Amino acid sequence: MADIHVEEFYKDVAVALVQLYGVFPRRVNLFVEDIAGPDEPDEFGLHSKRHMACFGALLWLEEEGLLRYVDTIRQEALDQAVLTRDAFIRLSAPAPQALADAAGVQVAETDNLPRSVQRDLSTHIHLIRQALKSGNSARISQVVQATFFADSSYH
The missing domain is CATH 1.10.10 (Arc Repressor Mutant, subunit A)
Structure with missing residues (x-):
């Protein structure tokens, strides 16, 4: 803990x-x-x-x-x-699928959604929002840490 x-x-x-x-x-x-x-x-x-x-x-x-x-x-x-x-770039960037899985963020039936929506649901900011909604401190910590350490070499 x-x-x-x-x-x-x-x-x-x-x-x-x-x-x-x-x-x-x-x-x-x-x-x-x-x-x-x-x-x-x-x-x-x-x-x-x-x-x-x-x-x-x-x-x-x-x-x-x-x-x-x-x-x-x-x-x-x-x-x-x-x-x-x-x-802004870091928060808007897609998060690794492993992070979404580990953070317990499930996006049901993403294949049926438009590509732009799929992209939005895979971003760091979306994972942070979902972690906050969960109220789970460990999940919030994990997602924020991953956002801090996200590869920002793309910009």
Whole structure:
């Protein structure tokens, strides 16, 4: 079993990537509370460790070149965040069938679907969405890791 903070990191990253992909190429404010849930700062105005871990995950995505933003809104959001080219290409790329199988993502009767739909259902972003829907932490971690380590030599 992975450390809980690592599982939360993968879930936070997955939710952020899905949110940004869903509005790409538009810039949006990416709020920590929309990802990690509500937070009540303590009597000194400090956020919880969970909130700060999510905020740290968002900053890490920028440091690793997966998103850009204009500024932070205190420690509550990234202002005008957008996926980078590399992140968009990586999320849009087909994932290996072995990953879909291992992650338990089943696409019923894909042979009957148009090729464009088959392509969409085989992408990393689709696998991330399906993993999030499952709520299975191990599945989310596996799919996000595979997306991080996906071969990006095609661009």
